[in-house]
Amino acid sequence: MSFLELTNVTKQFGRLSAIEDINLSVNQGEVLGIVGPNGSGKSTLINVMTSYYRPTSGSIYFKGRKISGLRPDKIAALGIARTFQxxxxxxxxxxxxxxxxxxxxxxxxxxxxxxxxxxxxxxxxxxxxxxxxxxxxxxxxxxxxxxxxxxxxxxxxxxxxxxxxxxxGPKVLLLDEPTTGMNHEEAMFVVENIRKINETGVTVILIEHNMKVLLDLATRVAVLNFGIKIAEGKPKEVMNKREVIEAYLGTETI
Amino acid sequence: MMIKYIDWKVTIPRIVAAVPIAILVFIPVFSTSRDTLSIIILSGVWVIAAMGFAMILRTGQFSMGQAAFMAIGGYASAILTVKMGWSFWPSFFMAGVISGIIALIIGSVVLRVGNIYFSIITLSFGEIVRILAQNLEGITHGARGLIPPSPEPIVLGSFEINFDASVVPYYYFMILLVAITSLVFWQINRSRLGGTFFSLAANQILAEHQGIYLMKYRVIAFTVAGIFTGFAGAFYAHFLEIITPYMLGLWESIQIMIMSIVGGVSSLVAGPLVGAVLLKVLSVYLSRLPVYGIHALLFGGAVVLVLVFLPKGTGLIDLWKKFWRKVFNEPEWYEIPSIDE
Structure with a gap:
C-alpha cells in the first residue's frame, strides 16, 4: 500500500456527486498536481482528505491506516496539513x-x-x-x-x-490553489518555496490552475472532470492526452 | 547572559494600575463601614463570575447561564453545611468541585453545538437549575431557601479571625479569592491554553485543521469557569446567609454577561474586573434613588454604549490601552500588553 491512498472515494451533496469513485495513490516525497476545470471536484477532494467533509463512500488510507471519518484535528495530528482556497x-x-x-x-x-x-x-x-x-x-x-x-x-x-x-510540521501538505490572484513573480516565489518544502521531505499535493506552476513543480498529475478522474501520469504526457485537452483546455494545445 | 531591561511602556501602566488595587486592599484600614465594604465584597463575587464568562467567550461560546453555576455552588455549600452538618471550609471547597463536575458533564454534551444554540441551551439550563431549586423541597427548602451559616472562626494561636464580628475578614477572603482567580486566569491566558482558546473563537475551522480538538478546549474553559463561578456562588450564599431560587436567575446571568462585555473581553482578567466593579458599585448606589428599576437601565445603557462605541469585543479596558498608546505615541497596531498580560 502506498503512502497516501484513496480508494473508491465518493462525495455526494444531495444527488450531485462532487467526486465519484476516485482512486488515487500518492507516493512519499512527490509533488502531485491535481487539475481540472472549475467545479470538477478538486477542492472537494482536499476537503474530503482532511475530513472537512466525510466521504459518502470509499476510504482513505495514510501509511496503511484508515483516516476517512476521523476528526480534522486527528488528521492534522497524523501529519496532513492543508491550506484553503x-x-x-x-x-x-x-x-x-x-x-x-x-x-x-x-x-x-x-x-x-x-x-x-x-x-x-x-x-x-x-x-x-x-x-x-x-x-x-x-x-x-x-x-x-x-x-x-x-x-x-x-x-x-x-x-x-x-x-x-x-x-x-506536516508530512503531507495539501495546497489548494496557492497562487490564485498572484502575478508571475509572486507565483514563481511560491513555486520556489514549494520546491524547498518538498526537498525537506514533505509530500505535496497541489491544486493549481496556473499551468506554468504546475508543470514546473508536479512530478505527477491527476486530472479531474465532473468529479471523475480522467487521466493520471507525467505532466507533459497527461497534458497532451486528448480527453484532457477536451475537458480542460478546450481545443487549443499548450 | 540575559540582559534584563525595564520596558517603561509596560511598567508605567502597570504601576498606575497598581494604585487603585493597593487602595482597595487597604480600604478596611480607613473605614470598616459595613455598608461600603459589603458593596465591594459583593462586586468581587460578580468579578469572578464575569471572568468565567469572558473565558468561555474566549473559546467562541456565548454562555447565558453563568448565574446557574453560582446557584449550584451556593446550594452545594448550603446543603452541605445545613443538611449534612459539614463545616464551612470543606463545603466551600466542595462547592467549587461540584460546580466544576456539573460544568464538565453539561459542557461535554452542550458544547457540541455552537453559536446561538449554545446560548439558548445554557439559558434553559439556568432556568432548569432555578426550577429544580424551587421544587426539590426536601433538599433545598423550595422558595424559602436555605440559610447557610457564616464561616467558623479561624484561630491562629492567640489571634482569632471571627467572621461574625465584622465584614473585614470577608473582605480579605474575597480579595484572596479574586486574586487567586485572577492569577489562574492570567496564567491560563499567557500559557499555550490562552492562544488555543483564542484560535477557536478567531477561526474554528482553521484551528481544527491545525490539530486543535475543539471540544477538549471548550470543555476545559467551561469547566474552569464553572469551578470558579461555583466558588463565587458559595461565597455569595454564605456572605448573605441566604440562598433562594430567585437570587440567581436569568437577570443575574445577563448581568454577568454585560459586566464582561462592558469591561472588555479582549482581556481575560482586567476587563471583567473593571466592568463588574464599576457596574455593581454604580448599580447599588443608583438603586438607592427612588426610581424603580434604574439599575437595570444602567446595565442596558452601558452595554449599548459599549457596543456602539467600542465594538468587536473591546470595552472600557481598551480605552486604557488606547490612552497609553497615545501617551507613548505608539501606532494603532502596536499592542501595549494589558495589565493581565
Missing part, C-alpha cells in the same frame, strides 16, 4: 500569533506543564518561536511579524496560509 485567517491575530497558535502540534509538553510554566515548556516554547521565525523568514513574512494578519496584501496572506499549514 480563500484566505482564511485567525481574526484579530498578528502574523506571529497566527503561526504560533498553528504550531500547536509541535509541542510535546502538555497543557498542565504550559499552565505551570515548567522549564521543559519554556525551553520548548523558545525552540518553537525560533522555528516559527525561521519559517516566516523563509516565506518572506519576517518583516510583517508583528502586523495584524488581516492587514497583509492578498499575496502575503496566501503565504501566511502556507506558513500556518507548515507550522504544524
Amino acid at each position: 480563500s484566505n482564511i485567517l485567525f481574526e484579530g491575530a498578528t502574523v506571529l500569533e497566527s503561526v504560533m497558535v498553528s504550531a500547536y502540534l509541535q509541542y510535546k509538553t502538555n497543557n498542565l506543564q504550559s499552565f505551570l510554566r515548567t522549564k521543559a515548556y519554556r525551553d520548548e516554547y523558545e525552540k518553537i518561536v525560533g522555528k516559527v521565525l525561521d519559517l516566516l523568514k523563509m516565506l518572506e513574512l519576517f518583516n510583517d511579524t508583528f502586523l495584524p494578519a488581516s492587514g497583509l496584501s492578498h499575496g502575503y496572506q496566501r503565504m501566511l496560509g502556507i506558513a500556518i499549514a507548515l507550522a504544524s
Whole structure:
C-alpha cells in the first residue's frame, strides 16, 4: 500500500456527486498536481482528505491506516496539513500569533506543564518561536511579524496560509490553489518555496490552475472532470492526452 | 547572559494600575463601614463570575447561564453545611468541585453545538437549575431557601479571625479569592491554553485543521469557569446567609454577561474586573434613588454604549490601552500588553 491512498472515494451533496469513485495513490516525497476545470471536484477532494467533509463512500488510507471519518484535528495530528482556497485567517491575530497558535502540534509538553510554566515548556516554547521565525523568514513574512494578519496584501496572506499549514510540521501538505490572484513573480516565489518544502521531505499535493506552476513543480498529475478522474501520469504526457485537452483546455494545445 | 531591561511602556501602566488595587486592599484600614465594604465584597463575587464568562467567550461560546453555576455552588455549600452538618471550609471547597463536575458533564454534551444554540441551551439550563431549586423541597427548602451559616472562626494561636464580628475578614477572603482567580486566569491566558482558546473563537475551522480538538478546549474553559463561578456562588450564599431560587436567575446571568462585555473581553482578567466593579458599585448606589428599576437601565445603557462605541469585543479596558498608546505615541497596531498580560 502506498503512502497516501484513496480508494473508491465518493462525495455526494444531495444527488450531485462532487467526486465519484476516485482512486488515487500518492507516493512519499512527490509533488502531485491535481487539475481540472472549475467545479470538477478538486477542492472537494482536499476537503474530503482532511475530513472537512466525510466521504459518502470509499476510504482513505495514510501509511496503511484508515483516516476517512476521523476528526480534522486527528488528521492534522497524523501529519496532513492543508491550506484553503480563500484566505482564511485567525481574526484579530498578528502574523506571529497566527503561526504560533498553528504550531500547536509541535509541542510535546502538555497543557498542565504550559499552565505551570515548567522549564521543559519554556525551553520548548523558545525552540518553537525560533522555528516559527525561521519559517516566516523563509516565506518572506519576517518583516510583517508583528502586523495584524488581516492587514497583509492578498499575496502575503496566501503565504501566511502556507506558513500556518507548515507550522504544524506536516508530512503531507495539501495546497489548494496557492497562487490564485498572484502575478508571475509572486507565483514563481511560491513555486520556489514549494520546491524547498518538498526537498525537506514533505509530500505535496497541489491544486493549481496556473499551468506554468504546475508543470514546473508536479512530478505527477491527476486530472479531474465532473468529479471523475480522467487521466493520471507525467505532466507533459497527461497534458497532451486528448480527453484532457477536451475537458480542460478546450481545443487549443499548450 | 540575559540582559534584563525595564520596558517603561509596560511598567508605567502597570504601576498606575497598581494604585487603585493597593487602595482597595487597604480600604478596611480607613473605614470598616459595613455598608461600603459589603458593596465591594459583593462586586468581587460578580468579578469572578464575569471572568468565567469572558473565558468561555474566549473559546467562541456565548454562555447565558453563568448565574446557574453560582446557584449550584451556593446550594452545594448550603446543603452541605445545613443538611449534612459539614463545616464551612470543606463545603466551600466542595462547592467549587461540584460546580466544576456539573460544568464538565453539561459542557461535554452542550458544547457540541455552537453559536446561538449554545446560548439558548445554557439559558434553559439556568432556568432548569432555578426550577429544580424551587421544587426539590426536601433538599433545598423550595422558595424559602436555605440559610447557610457564616464561616467558623479561624484561630491562629492567640489571634482569632471571627467572621461574625465584622465584614473585614470577608473582605480579605474575597480579595484572596479574586486574586487567586485572577492569577489562574492570567496564567491560563499567557500559557499555550490562552492562544488555543483564542484560535477557536478567531477561526474554528482553521484551528481544527491545525490539530486543535475543539471540544477538549471548550470543555476545559467551561469547566474552569464553572469551578470558579461555583466558588463565587458559595461565597455569595454564605456572605448573605441566604440562598433562594430567585437570587440567581436569568437577570443575574445577563448581568454577568454585560459586566464582561462592558469591561472588555479582549482581556481575560482586567476587563471583567473593571466592568463588574464599576457596574455593581454604580448599580447599588443608583438603586438607592427612588426610581424603580434604574439599575437595570444602567446595565442596558452601558452595554449599548459599549457596543456602539467600542465594538468587536473591546470595552472600557481598551480605552486604557488606547490612552497609553497615545501617551507613548505608539501606532494603532502596536499592542501595549494589558495589565493581565
